[in-house]
Amino acid sequence: MIQPGELVALNEHFDHAPTEEILRWAWDRFGARAGIGTSFQGAGLVMIDIARKNGFNFPVFTIDTGLLFPETVALKTRLEQHFGFSIEQLVPDLTVDQQAASAGPELWKNDPDLCCTMRKVVPLQNRLADLDCWITGLRRQQSDTRSGIGVLELYVFDESTGREIVKLNPMAGWSRESVWKYLHDQKIPYNPLHDQGYRSIGCWPCTKKDSGGENERAGRWTGFNKSECGIHTFMKKKS
Numbered sequence: 001m002i003q004p005g006e007l008v009a010l011n012e013h014f015d016h017a018p019t020e021e022i023l024r025w026a027w028d029r030f031g032a033r034a035g036i037g038t039s040f041q042g043a044g045l046v047m048i049d050i051a052r053k054n055g056f057n058f059p060v061f062t063i064d065t066g067l068l069f070p071e072t073v074a075l076k077t078r079l080e081q082h083f084g085f086s087i088e089q090l091v092p093d094l095t096v097d098q099q100a101a102s103a104g105p106e107l108w109k110n111d112p113d114l115c116c117t118m119r120k121v122v123p124l125q126n127r128l129a130d131l132d133c134w135i136t137g138l139r140r141q142q143s144d145t146r147s148g149i150g151v152l153e154l155y156v157f158d159e160s161t162g163r164e165i166v167k168l169n170p171m172a173g174w175s176r177e178s179v180w181k182y183l184h185d186q187k188i189p190y191n192p193l194h195d196q197g198y199r200s201i202g203c204w205p206c207t208k209k210d211s212g213g214e215n216e217r218a219g220r221w222t223g224f225n226k227s228e229c230g231i232h233t234f235m236k237k238k239s
C-alpha cells in the first residue's frame with residue numbers, strides 16, 4: 001500500500017496538480033482496482049469525463065437506494081449514452097418495502113442513520129471489498145465537514161485484518177463555478193433538478209431545495225443533525 005512518507009509527498013504534489021495527473025497516477029498504480037463512485041453530482045461527472053478522455057477506464061459505480069428522484073434514475077441512462085459505457089448499479093439487500101417490514105415504515109423519518117447504513121453504506125462496503133482505491137468527487141468547498149479533505153487519504157477498511165484502502169479525491173480543490181463551467185463547456189448531461197434550485201441531490205425523502213448560502217449540502221436531511229450519509233465516515237482514517 002502507501003507508506004506515510006509517500007502519502008505526505010504525494011499530497012503536497014497533488015494539491016497543485018491537474019486532475020488528469022492525479023487520475024493518471026491512480027490508473028498507473030491500481031488500474032481497474034481503482035473505481036469511481038458517483039451519485040451524479042457535478043464534480044463526479046467532470047471527473048468521469050476527464051478519466052475517460054484520457055483512457056483511464058476505471059469502473060464507475062453508483063448506489064441506487066430505491067429512493068432516488070426519477071430525474072436521477074433517468075440521468076444514469078443519459079450518462080451511459082453520453083459516455084458510451086455502463087455504470088454499475090449497487091443496490092441494498094432489502095427493497096424499500098422489505099426494509100419497511102423489517103425496520104419500520106419511512107425509516108428515514110425516524111432513524112436516517114440506520115436507513116443510510118442499510119441503503120448506502122453496506123452496498124458500498126461490499127463493492128469496496130474488491131477495490132484498492134476508491135475515487136470520489138468530494139470537494140472542500142461543499143461543506144464544513146468536507147473542508148479538510150486531502151486529495152489522497154488512507155483508511156482502514158477492515159479493522160479485523162488491517163486491510164487498508166486508498167481514498168482519492170481528485171476534485172478536492174475545484175470550486176462549484178469551475179465544475180459548472182466544465183459541465184457546460186463539455187456539454188455533459190447533468191441532473192435537471194439543479195436547474196430547479198437543488199444544489200446537492202440524494203434520495204427524494206431527504207433532499208430539499210436550499211437557500212443558496214455557503215453550505216452546498218444544506219438541503220440534505222433538513223431537520224436532523226446530519227450532513228453526511230455515512231459513506232464518507234464509516235471507515236477510520238489512517239492519515
Ligand code: SF4
Nearest residue numbers: 108112115116203206
Ligand atoms: S438519504 Fe434518506 S432515504 Fe436515502 S438512505 Fe439516507 S436516510 Fe434513507
